[in-house]
Amino acid sequence: MMRSLVFLLLVAVASARIYERCEWARVLKAHGMDGYRGHSLANWVCLSKWESSYDTMATNHNTDGTSDYGIFQINSRWWCDNGGTTANACNIKCNDLLSNDVSKAINCAKRVVRDPNGIGAWVAWRHHCQNRDLSSYVSGCNL
Numbered sequence: 001m002m003r004s005l006v007f008l009l010l011v012a013v014a015s016a017r018i019y020e021r022c023e024w025a026r027v028l029k030a031h032g033m034d035g036y037r038g039h040s041l042a043n044w045v046c047l048s049k050w051e052s053s054y055d056t057m058a059t060n061h062n063t064d065g066t067s068d069y070g071i072f073q074i075n076s077r078w079w080c081d082n083g084g085t086t087a088n089a090c091n092i093k094c095n096d097l098l099s100n101d102v103s104k105a106i107n108c109a110k111r112v113v114r115d116p117n118g119i120g121a122w123v124a125w126r127h128h129c130q131n132r133d134l135s136s137y138v139s140g141c142n143l
């Protein structure tokens with residue numbers, strides 16, 4: 001049993017994807033995020049940097065009992081189903097946000113930003129990206 005658990009953990013770690021900054025910017029651009037809801041590509045790259053360090057497998061367990069999942073750190077209370085009480089506005093299982101196929105995470109981020117809080121729903125964006133020069137997040141990426 002323990003050997004199986006160790007193997008599964010190694011497989012999970014091996015499948016984690018941590019993007020390079022420009023690589024992530026290109027993925028976001030390909031998924032229509034540049035200018036989505038009025039937010040530049042640099043905003044999305046900055047947000048992802050500070051939420052997850054571009055890590056598709058990032059998780060954070062919050063003191064309020066909720067968890068944040070994936071490269072955008074999408075919260076389980078409102079946006080995804082982790083088996084608890086949830087609004088599940090993205091209509092997705094939280095574990096689906098922990099995938100190298102980032103299309104589900106990007107689609108959910110698009111749903112989050114359509115909410116009245118917009119991109120401000122992300123604390124890291126408010127603290128590290130809002131009202132700042134974000135040009136360095138996409139500079140040299142040849143976009």
